[in-house]
Amino acid sequence: MTQSIIINGKKHAIDVDGNMPLLWFLRDQLELTGTKFGCGSGLCGACTVHVNGQAIRSCITPVSTLVGKKITTIEGLSEKGDHPLQRAWLNNNVPQCGYCQAGQIMNAASLLSVNAAPSSEEIDTAMQGNICRCGTYQRIKKAIVEAADTLSKEV
Amino acid sequence: MTISNVSRRDFLKTAGLATSGLVISVALPMNALAEKGIMKESAEEINAFIQIADNGDTVIYCGRCEMGQGISTALPSAVADEMEADWQRVTVKQGDADEKYGPQATGGSASIRVMFQPMREAGATAKAMLIAAAAKVWKTSPDNCFAQAHFVINKTNQQKLGYGELASIAANMPVPEKPTLKKKADFKYIGTALSRHDQDEVVVGKRIYGVDTKLPGLKYAAIIHCPVLGGALKSLDKTAALKMKGVSDVVEIPRFAIPFGSIGGVAVVADNSWTAQQAVKQLKIEWSLGENAIYDTKEYKQQLVKNVEKPATLASERGDIEKAFSTAKHKMSATYTGGHLSHAPMEPNASVVWVQKDSCEVWASTQSPADIQKVLGQYLERDPKDIIVHVAMAGGAFGRKFKCDYVHEAAVISQKTGSPIQLTWTREEDMRTGYYHSINAQHIEASMDENGNVTGWLHRAAFPSISTLFDPSLVRTPANSLDDITNHLFGVENCRVESGDAKAHTRIGWYRAVYAIFYGFAFSTFADELAYKAGKDSLSFVNQLLDNNKNKEQTAQVKRAKDILAIAANKSGWKNRDKLPEGQGIGLAVHYSFQSFVAMAVHVEVNGDDIKVLNVDCAIDCGQVLNLDGATAQMEGAVVMGMSLALSTEITFRGGAVVNSNFHDYPVMRITDMPNVRVHMPDSDESPTGLGEPGVAPFAPALSNAVFAASGKRYRDLPFKPMSV
Numbered sequence: 009m010t011q012s013i014i015i016n017g018k019k020h021a022i023d024v025d026g027n028m029p030l031l032w033f034l035r036d037q038l039e040l041t042g043t044k045f046g047c048g049s050g051l052c053g054a055c056t057v058h059v060n061g062q063a064i065r066s067c068i069t070p071v072s073t074l075v076g077k078k079i080t081t082i083e084g085l086s087e088k089g090d091h092p093l094q095r096a097w098l099n100n101n102v103p104q105c106g107y108c109q110a111g112q113i114m115n116a117a118s119l120l121s122v123n124a125a126p127s128s129e130e131i132d133t134a135m136q137g138n139i140c141r142c143g144t145y146q147r148i149k150k151a152i153v154e155a156a157d158t159l160s161k162e163v
Numbered sequence: 164m165t166i167s168n169v170s171r172r173d174f175l176k177t178a179g180l181a182t183s184g185l186v187i188s189v190a191l192p193m194n195a196l197a198e199k200g201i202m203k204e205s206a207e208e209i210n211a212f213i214q215i216a217d218n219g220d221t222v223i224y225c226g227r228c229e230m231g232q233g234i235s236t237a238l239p240s241a242v243a244d245e246m247e248a249d250w251q252r253v254t255v256k257q258g259d260a261d262e263k264y265g266p267q268a269t270g271g272s273a274s275i276r277v278m279f280q281p282m283r284e285a286g287a288t289a290k291a292m293l294i295a296a297a298a299k300v301w302k303t304s305p306d307n308c309f310a311q312a313h314f315v316i317n318k319t320n321q322q323k324l325g326y327g328e329l330a331s332i333a334a335n336m337p338v339p340e341k342p343t344l345k346k347k348a349d350f351k352y353i354g355t356a357l358s359r360h361d362q363d364e365v366v367v368g369k370r371i372y373g374v375d376t377k378l379p380g381l382k383y384a385a386i387i388h389c390p391v392l393g394g395a396l397k398s399l400d401k402t403a404a405l406k407m408k409g410v411s412d413v414v415e416i417p418r419f420a421i422p423f424g425s426i427g428g429v430a431v432v433a434d435n436s437w438t439a440q441q442a443v444k445q446l447k448i449e450w451s452l453g454e455n456a457i458y459d460t461k462e463y464k465q466q467l468v469k470n471v472e473k474p475a476t477l478a479s480e481r482g483d484i485e486k487a488f489s490t491a492k493h494k495m496s497a498t499y500t501g502g503h504l505s506h507a508p509m510e511p512n513a514s515v516v517w518v519q520k521d522s523c524e525v526w527a528s529t530q531s532p533a534d535i536q537k538v539l540g541q542y543l544e545r546d547p548k549d550i551i552v553h554v555a556m557a558g559g560a561f562g563r564k565f566k567c568d569y570v571h572e573a574a575v576i577s578q579k580t581g582s583p584i585q586l587t588w589t590r591e592e593d594m595r596t597g598y599y600h601s602i603n604a605q606h607i608e609a610s611m612d613e614n615g616n617v618t619g620w621l622h623r624a625a626f627p628s629i630s631t632l633f634d635p636s637l638v639r640t641p642a643n644s645l646d647d648i649t650n651h652l653f654g655v656e657n658c659r660v661e662s663g664d665a666k667a668h669t670r671i672g673w674y675r676a677v678y679a680i681f682y683g684f685a686f687s688t689f690a691d692e693l694a695y696k697a698g699k700d701s702l703s704f705v706n707q708l709l710d711n712n713k714n715k716e717q718t719a720q721v722k723r724a725k726d727i728l729a730i731a732a733n734k735s736g737w738k739n740r741d742k743l744p745e746g747q748g749i750g751l752a753v754h755y756s757f758q759s760f761v762a763m764a765v766h767v768e769v770n771g772d773d774i775k776v777l778n779v780d781c782a783i784d785c786g787q788v789l790n791l792d793g794a795t796a797q798m799e800g801a802v803v804m805g806m807s808l809a810l811s812t813e814i815t816f817r818g819g820a821v822v823n824s825n826f827h828d829y830p831v832m833r834i835t836d837m838p839n840v841r842v843h844m845p846d847s848d849e850s851p852t853g854l855g856e857p858g859v860a861p862f863a864p865a866l867s868n869a870v871f872a873a874s875g876k877r878y879r880d881l882p883f884k885p886m887s888v
């Protein structure tokens with residue numbers, strides 16, 4: 009019996025070697041390329057997705073460990089691209105090349121889901137696994153604070 | 164420059180542009196674009212297109228490559244402004260490699276400098292033709308009409324005609340000879356903080372980068388390179404790799420010893436990238452390493468230091484330096500070094516190539532599509548024009564994607580297997596198979612009189628130069644690569660520049676800011692050291708040093724450098740630096756490169772070996788600023804890259820091969836170290852220059868000066884805190 013995995017609400021059969029990291033299953037099998045390859049070793053955060061709402065590095069997570077789990081990628085973070093973080097990212101003109109930003113946003117979303125009002129240090133700690141070589145960190149931080157603020161007003 | 168109405172031309176079809184409506188092209192004489200040998204011909208070639216369709220949709224095709232620097236927003240916004248287009252109706256598209264765009268090579272912070280004026284004139288031309296069209300419809304004079312937000316309006320009766328309605332009529336109007344440009348006060352987009360045209364796609368993961376290309380029947384490849392430049396494959400056992408499920412081919416790629424060709428390696432082709440990567444690990448390979456196997460950067464750097472601490476080959480000389488030294492009140496000398504750097508853009512090298520019998524098509528992130536055409540043309544023995552290159556958005560580049568070895572390799576694999584191939588380098592291969600920023604040493608000796616005037620300056624530099632890519636026999640940097648030392652804005656009457664021996668043992672390439680990284684470091688750090696020696700504060704000392712420049716041709720530049728330094732200093736609280744808490748300090752640096760002036764004031768807190776950067780005030784004079792937000796972003800990025808190279812990043816070679824492999828041993832800066840960056844841009848009417856690179860240079864010296872002010876410890880070697888790998 010083929011095992012399956014739920015990605016952005018859709019069920020997909022795992023028809024590959026179970027050792028294949030989720031990253032490559034997403035990118036090469038499903039052609040969902042929003043999740044990026046940066047280092048392949050859990051060092052840069054470009055490949056961050058959610059498993060049951062929590063951020064993980066998809067480049068070091070074999071698909072076989074995710075049977076029946078719910079995966080959310082950047083493409084599925086919000087229906088209309090209007091998650092408070094996505095809006096805050098646009099408000100603050102965060103992206104330069106933009107390559108790291110899917111991972112940044114997914115990681116930040118996971119942070120806000122467990123800590124609605126993170127302090128500056130808490131943002132640093134949570135986000136330090138995500139590299140941005142273009143150097144957009146100042147804006148990333150501002151955007152996270154802004155999104156947290158929006159969220160607190162929405163409640 | 165020529166602006167033409169090309170609305171009915173056949174080539175639009177082949178270029179995929181619509182053939183109705185109005186299409187305007189901009190052609191620059193190539194010699195106006197001659198950039199450090201990138202372009203030599205003096206033919207006229209088209210650089211951009213503006214297309215207004217019958218429904219008013221406007222597309223601006225930008226030939227320059229986008230890698231995050233914002234050029235694909237900045238240049239089209241200048242067109243839109245002059246054209247009185249509604250930015251919401253404008254789509255920006257990346258031009259494919261085509262000589263119709265002229266030189267697309269994107270580097271040297273040149274795009275805005277070269278293209279700003281022509282793009283404005285193109286927009287103004289389109290506007291004039293649309294107005295002429297409306298005047299014809301209304302049987303009135305063009306002077307009785309004006310354009311606003313995608314409409315032409317009749318001044319007499321306030322009637323309106325949309326650009327879409329007018330486009331086809333405008334296509335039959337004569338091209339005005341000299342279109343009138345807008346006054347600065349009337350700009351709508353130029354000089355504002357316009358957002359990136361594509362960021363809404365970025366935040367939902369829909370922006371397609373080179374590495375994201377998908378084609379029907381695509382096969383995936385991974386590669387391992389020969390670890391040493393000039394080495395070759397000795398033996399290969401591919402049995403285990405070929406046995407793996409999903410693996411279809413193993414392809415040997417010999418070194419293609421032309422600039423930007425592959426260094427040589429072995430690739431595996433499979434059903435997906437991961438399988439290909441796993442299979443590469445199963446290859447049993449022996450390399451013969453060749454003569455560069457002796458390369459050891461620790462020893463090499465020590466040798467460079469020796470080579471600059473003794474007389475070297477004269478590059479340039481003015482005045483009488485011996486006399487200046489013999490009559491000096493103070494003398495001082497210092498030696499500065501820096502290591503190799505890897506660009507490490509977050510998107511590793513990747514490309515898709517499909518070589519067929521009578522066609523070759525490429526999809527790649529690149530800074531130089533024409534080089535892809537040249538290299539692949541040469542390799543496949545085809546006319547470069549027949550290589551079709553689709554230029555993809557680059558996930559960072561910083562100079563690395565100027566060189567197309569990763570595209571050449573995919574072409575080899577595709578040619579040998581017959582399939583369309585996506586080759587993605589692993590991070591490890593990216594880090595170990597680079598075109599590195601040069602390892603370097605500089606030694607400066609200077610003399611001063613009793614008033615702190617610098618009277619003599621001896622500057623020896625030794626670094627394997629980029630020229631070695633084109634002439635590997637070079638044993639030292641050619642004199643003209645040291646011009647930026649000779650022509651530095653510091654005013655020193657007696658000056659000698661010498662080039663120390665430095666043979667290349669790896670590939671050296673342009674890295675964001677290039678030589679300005681170490682020139683800026685040596686000049687501004689040494690100036691600070693001299694200031695202490697002369698008993699002066701660093702700001703007045705540097706001002707005096709600049710004031711002593713009596714070269715009339717540099718008077719205007721000297722003034723701009725001083726003004727910009729004053730702004731950075733003022734904003735940082737330099738005046739009150741004595742009141743900073745114990746362990747804190749501010750350091751200054753100003754550097755002129757790529758025709759822009761950048762000054763930085765870095766405010767640090769030092770605790771033992773721990774350096775915390777608190778604030779960075781950047782002041783920039785790049786002439787008139789096209790996009791305030793883009794310029795600010797470039798400076799924030801320059802600080803981050805400057806901080807990585809000042810504190811921690813260095814590529815180490817042992818036994819001819821790179822030791823570093825990934826971000827754990829090439830520790831680029833992370834969010835935890837992000838200082839508060841403030842960017843100051845004084846209003847300017849000077850013609851605009853670029854900002855991609857010049858921001859990187861002043862950071863490291865300003866940091867060295869700040870740390871010294873805070874702690875008395877002087878750092879002269881980049882990076883300050885190398886990781887042992």
Ligand code: FES
Nearest residue numbers: 046047050053067
């Ligand atoms: S690609 Fe997964 S952490 Fe870098």
Ligand code: FES
Nearest residue numbers: 105106108140142
């Ligand atoms: S925006 Fe380019 S790497 Fe982050």
